[in-house]
Amino acid sequence: MKIRWLILFFPLVSVVGLSLLVMEHAAKAAPPQGAAAKAEVPAAAKGAKSAAPAQGAGSLSIPETVLAVNSDKPMSERVVHYEIDAKYDAAKYTVDANEVLTYHNLTGQALDHFPFHLYQNAFQPNATWVREAKIMGSRDTAYNKWEAKENGTEEIKSLEVVGQGDLTKDVQFIQPDDGNRDDKTVVDVHLPKAIAPGEYVQFKIAFQTKFPETEARSGWKRDFVLGGQWFPKVGVWWHGAWNCHQYHAMTEFFADFGVYDVKLTVPQYEVVGASGVEVSSVDNPDKTKTVTYHGDDIHDFAWTASPRFKVKEDGVFQGQMGPVKMRILMQPAHWSQVERHEKILRETLEHFERWYGPYPYKTITLVDPEPDSAAGGMEYPTFITGDTSWFMPEGLHVPELVVEHEFGHQYWYGMVATNEFEDAWMDEGINSYTEVKVLDSILGKNTSILDLAGGTTGERESQRLGYVSVSDLDPIAQKAYDYYNGNSYAGITYGKTASVLLTLEGIVGEDTMQKAMHAYFMKYRFTHPTKEDFLKTVEEVSGRDLRWYFNQAIYGSPVLDYKVLRVESFPVNWYEEKKKGARQKDDKDTVYRSYVWLQRKEDFVMPVEVEVVFKDSNDKLEKVREHWDGASRWTKFMYEKKAKVVSAEIDPDHKVQIDRNNFNNSYTAEPNPKPARKLENYWQFVSQWVGQALAWWGV
């Protein structure tokens, strides 16, 4: 994250300098707005009843609780119920826990083995995560200097299957993706007796997790801890097989929906936040306390603790299904920004409910993690981390960007639970698209990222710039760990997908695209949709066959670059005109023959519009719109008019967001003054830095 800040600071300084130099009315630097911090934190008294009765071995089931959702019945097909009793040792950064997992076999067939993720084992020098991070890069860099504190472990101490006995010895490490024998992020457990379709099975697992100093997403920093990917977690039976990938440097997660009942025992001085709703908090005689959480219809559970969080929890969003409590845990040094965080969270919730569908959970917890912790910009069900700094002028929309992005994942991953290992574009990319829509609506189209001292940057262009430098490396539709490197993963998965969907919006229309997104959310929430489920939804809602586009933009890797190749205007009767001499040159009766040549420079074939502008001898302008299907390598348009061509522009309405080079899209007879062009180039350079920095920002 230190690196990310440096990347951002460079363009920020450049922007300010540039603005002062160029703008006549140099805007005054936006002062950070006064801290509107309220404070007060009644920490206790959640009037919730205890949920989830303990299960007897003979009568297993998954609870139908609705304590944590604004719904009178379960919203998902509940496959798992995790009951975890965990004790956190803040001195050693370890968790010792007992986990009871009840699994409902809804696969339609007998299951005789179960794979589990042990994610924290990724943080070991020869593990696949670190191996890949070294050759592919990562948004974080802590793994570069390997020290013992970078080690994470997740160890199963014992594993029993109720009715089948102790199977601890039958737990085997497997490496389904790369065969790296040193990778211990997945284990497989073979059962003596298969679990019949429709039956339940219960695992009782004792485990210890030792968090690393944060390298990515989870772990500790000083006295802060982010407990993500911290417990043995069963894989997903998907399309006729277990889907349980190793933890890769570029991948996130995939899990089934269910119910979580988690008891966290921590020192009494800790301020704790977690997924779901807090059910109770009880002080123990040994200066610890046990905080109990319950989550319904979620597929993961994360928590955080720090003695220094300042909490704001009086914010309530009145959602379509009921009230949503907004709980914000801030670093004390950032307390002046708490209202800013709540504001963007509330506005984002409003937009998502209005455009895509209801947020059914009773809580959303927003955590401002320890500075420099690599835990910022992360999402878990009903629990997200932001990313800010003590220096954050109002016009630099980094907190807004990160909070919006991570909240967006409540929809695209949290509820529409796609396979993040294999289809990262369906969470990160779709989320980046909605990020553009929502942030543009809240903060303005050209100012959604930066609106400071005369310098502006919009989300839309930032997403495009994130992708142009890696446009010829990878297709969107591929496994996240198969990308060439981290930059390609980030540029394609986030930036290209967002740009491809914005371009799709240009093809089917903004209203239709919004209807399609709403239909997709409502149909596939609480399920695990595939690429085709999404693409077919857009085709169904728009009533159009869009395969020509999807095959290139989603499944293929052709690059799109259209160019105005050449423009000519000369008198039709040029020989006679020549004889009359120069004095007749601007005769208003002179008829000109004009040609405009367009070129498709790369392999992406896309119909485009062109606007050709003519000017007659009275300086009157005429605009002509043309349509080119782009099928051939080049085409030309010919005109005979008493006017010359003064400009030609491809995609004049800026509907195509995936053109790698926008600078060759237009021709102007009277070119811009040089300084302006120079400024434009400089600004492009600066924006590119911002774009790349931000592409890595949120995961």
Ligand SMILES: [Zn+2]
């Ligand atoms: Zn993300």
